[in-house]
Amino acid sequence: MRSAVLRKEPPPMPAPVDSIVEVRDISKTYGDVEALRGIDLDFPRGKLTSLLGPSGCGKTTLLKIIAGLIEANAGTVTVDGKPVSGPGPERAFVFQDFALMPWATVMRNVAFGLELRGVNKTEREGKARHYIGEVGLAGFENKYPHELSGGMRQRVGLARALSVDAEVLLLDEPFSAVDEQNRRKFQEDLIRLRTNQNKTFIFVTHSIEEAVYISDRIVLLSPRPGRVSQIIEPEIDRSGDPERIHRDQHYLDTVDEIWQGLKQYVE
Numbered sequence: 001m002r003s004a005v006l007r008k009e010p011p012p013m014p015a016p017v018d019s020i021v022e023v024r025d026i027s028k029t030y031g032d033v034e035a036l037r038g039i040d041l042d043f044p045r046g047k048l049t050s051l052l053g054p055s056g057c058g059k060t061t062l063l064k065i066i067a068g069l070i071e072a073n074a075g076t077v078t079v080d081g082k083p084v085s086g087p088g089p090e091r092a093f094v095f096q097d098f099a100l101m102p103w104a105t106v107m108r109n110v111a112f113g114l115e116l117r118g119v120n121k122t123e124r125e126g127k128a129r130h131y132i133g134e135v136g137l138a139g140f141e142n143k144y145p146h147e148l149s150g151g152m153r154q155r156v157g158l159a160r161a162l163s164v165d166a167e168v169l170l171l172d173e174p175f176s177a178v179d180e181q182n183r184r185k186f187q188e189d190l191i192r193l194r195t196n197q198n199k200t201f202i203f204v205t206h207s208i209e210e211a212v213y214i215s216d217r218i219v220l221l222s223p224r225p226g227r228v229s230q231i232i233e234p235e236i237d238r239s240g241d242p243e244r245i246h247r248d249q250h251y252l253d254t255v256d257e258i259w260q261g262l263k264q265y266v267e
């Protein structure tokens with residue numbers, strides 16, 4: 001006799017996430033200030049993850065620990081399974097203030113990372129020219145930083161990070177110093193670059209709208225000491241007109257959901 005018991009199929013195994021950066025139990029204090037406590041995070045390869053949270057929750061600190069620019073008090077960061085003990089060629093940091101050399105042209109600034117690695121002039125300038133084009137600065141190769149707008153200087157910083165072929169790009173509020181128009185334009189460029197270049201981006205921002213608009217995944221940190229409070233995957237369809245996306249109900253609902261979670265921390 002056949003059993004009457006209906007057996008349920010076991011649930012399908014979730015697809016394994018291919019993480020390029022793994023953060024395990026990271027804590028950081030500055031003197032008496034506890035900035036981060038017990039951070040565990042995986043950053044999927046080829047995706048853009050934003051770190052979002054109230055001012056002072058340790059977003060920049062976490063980014064700099066991943067970059068190897070500052071040391072954690074406890075915990076580990078690995079990139080492709082290798083422990084981070086300082087800056088490395090597989091990671092590039094785009095600074096908030098662009099950190100350009102004022103006495104050097106756009107070309108030299110963009111090629112500088114390659115120059116430091118001993119790449120010959122023809123090769124490094126070829127590569128730099130390609131990325132200058134990718135970030136929309138073709139024709140500005142021989143200009144100096146003071147001849148460029150804030151938005152353009154920021155693009156130079158991004159082109160420099162792209163040209164060293166780092167797999168992971170770490171961006172610390174790259175849009176904070178530019179006007180709204182440039183910000184929108186750059187967000188779109190970043191979405192395009194993420195798709196075309198297949199790089200992993202880790203991005204610090206203050207803006208919920210920006211995080212939802214550009215991110216595959218958003219990590220919400222709680223107020224100091226920063227801990228992971230929520231991970232959101234906005235799943236926005238970015239194929240259409242950016243204006244339409246900004247009015248899309250799913251986009252607006254996601255922004256609101258994050259705001260509801262964050263507003264308790266804002267006086």
Ligand SMILES: Nc1ncnc2c1ncn2[C@@H]1O[C@H](COP(=O)(O)OP(=O)(O)OP(=O)(O)O)[C@@H](O)[C@H]1O
Pocket residue numbers: 030031033035053054055056057058059060061062206224
């Ligand atoms: N070098 C430092 N020395 C002492 N305290 C520091 C240092 N750097 C950061 N802090 C403190 O650690 C905490 C976390 O700073 P961090 O800049 O990482 O936060 P954040 O979330 O990026 O802030 P914001 O959103 O305001 O840029 C803050 O309270 C900050 O004042």
